[in-house]
Amino acid sequence: KNTGKGRYATFQPHHHAVQVERERLQVDLEQALDAEQLVLHYQPLVDLASGRVTGYEALLRWQHPHRGLVSPADFIPLAESSGIIVPIGRWVLREATQQAAGWQHSGPPDGVHVSVNVSVRQFRHPDLVRDVADALRRSGLPGHLLTLEITESLFATDIADVTSTLERLKDLGVRLALDDFGTGYSSLSYLRHFPFDTLKIDKSFIEGIDVNRQNQAVAGAIVTLGQTLDLSLVAEGIETSGELRSLEALGVQLGQGFHLGRPGPAALVCPSPGIRPADRRDLGSVGAPLR
Ligand code: C2E
Ligand code: MG
Numbered sequence: 577k578n579t580g581k582g583r584y585a586t587f588q589p590h591h592h593a594v595q596v597e598r599e600r601l602q603v604d605l606e607q608a609l610d611a612e613q614l615v616l617h618y619q620p621l622v623d624l625a626s627g628r629v630t631g632y633e634a635l636l637r638w639q640h641p642h643r644g645l646v647s648p649a650d651f652i653p654l655a656e657s658s659g660i661i662v663p664i665g666r667w668v669l670r671e672a673t674q675q676a677a678g679w680q681h682s683g684p685p686d687g688v689h690v691s692v693n694v695s696v697r698q699f700r701h702p703d704l705v706r707d708v709a710d711a712l713r714r715s716g717l718p719g720h721l722l723t724l725e726i727t728e729s730l731f732a733t734d735i736a737d738v739t740s741t742l743e744r745l746k747d748l749g750v751r752l753a754l755d756d757f758g759t760g761y762s763s764l765s766y767l768r769h770f771p772f773d774t775l776k777i778d779k780s781f782i783e784g785i786d787v788n789r790q791n792q793a794v795a796g797a798i799v800t801l802g803q804t805l806d807l808s809l810v811a812e813g814i815e816t817s818g819e820l821r822s823l824e825a826l827g828v829q830l831g832q833g834f835h836l837g838r839p840g841p842a843a844l845v846c847p848s849p850g851i852r853p854a855d856r857r858d859l860g861s862v863g864a865p866l867r
């Protein structure tokens with residue numbers, strides 16, 4: 577109002593259009609699960625020293641009837657704000673554990689892990705622990721082969737509730753990873769108090785780590801922190817062989833990234849023992865066009 581009527585008229589239609597667009601996408605998203613438009617792609621986690629695939633991260637994709645493949649970055653926030661992330665997240669848990677249970681027959685003897693991302697709203701929902709237990713029971717997947725990935729934004733409030741949920745999840749035998757580590761809230765005290773198994777070093781610190789001294793310093797500090805607290809480390813977003821070599825030199829055991837394998841449909845990721853990433857390049861490109 578202070579800026580006058582002219583401005584109001586200029587901005588209003590744009591804002592309105594964005595809002596209408598959001599609402600349309602929202603309506604479509606409500607139906608996506610029932611319409612079987614959601615699909616999981618899987619990206620390998622690789623042991624950097626041996627090149628062996630130790631597990632896969634499940635990454636959600638929405639095959640929209642008109643818009644094509646919609647990125648999770650575009651619809652997860654929408655699913656969060658409406659609450660529909662809860663049934664969607666339940667489906668992801670069931671689907672990923674079922675898939676991983678199937679892999680155990682053909683995979684290496686120590687098992688193939690699957691990682692599932694859990695958003696804040698889903699984590700806070702009273703059904704989460706039951707949903708995880710239910711997915712393990714239905715699939716028969718041992719709890720230690722499921723990792724739940726959580727981000728630091730969880731620690732913004734309600735620490736007592738978060739702690740109790742994390743402990744009940746650990747009682748199921750699942751592993752807990754802190755995703756995108758280093759990008760969120762700065763208090764590190766929760767690392768000591770909460771039962772995490774793994775830190776995933778955010779890809780923004782991996783980029784150019786072979787040449788960028790600031791990233792070397794940050795990643796090095798995270799590695800030291802992880803080793804001191806006895807947490808396993810995963811480097812996210814490895815895109816070059818130079819980055820890979822630097823991370824190995826830093827002592828990071830596991831990595832993920834386009835250089836090691838792109839996310840792809842389950843049918844294209846076959847976890848045979850000892851397949852090196854170099855042998856997987858052909859598979860990788862099939863699942864490549866995600867955004
Ligand atoms: P995230 O869990 O940190 O997943 C890693 C993201 O980095 C994925 O993006 C993956 O495709 C991408 N990525 C992997 N390697 C590379 C690389 O070398 N370079 C670059 N630039 N990117 C790489 P994606 O699949 O688009 O997912 C984005 C985010 O959406 C995820 O980040 C996660 O926070 C969220 N998300 C995905 N699936 C789910 C889900 O089932 N549930 C929930 N709640 N969130 C999900
Ligand atoms: Mg993740």
Ligand code: MG
Pocket residue numbers: 755756776778812
């Ligand atoms: Mg991440």
Ligand code: MG
Pocket residue numbers: 755756
């Ligand atoms: Mg992320």
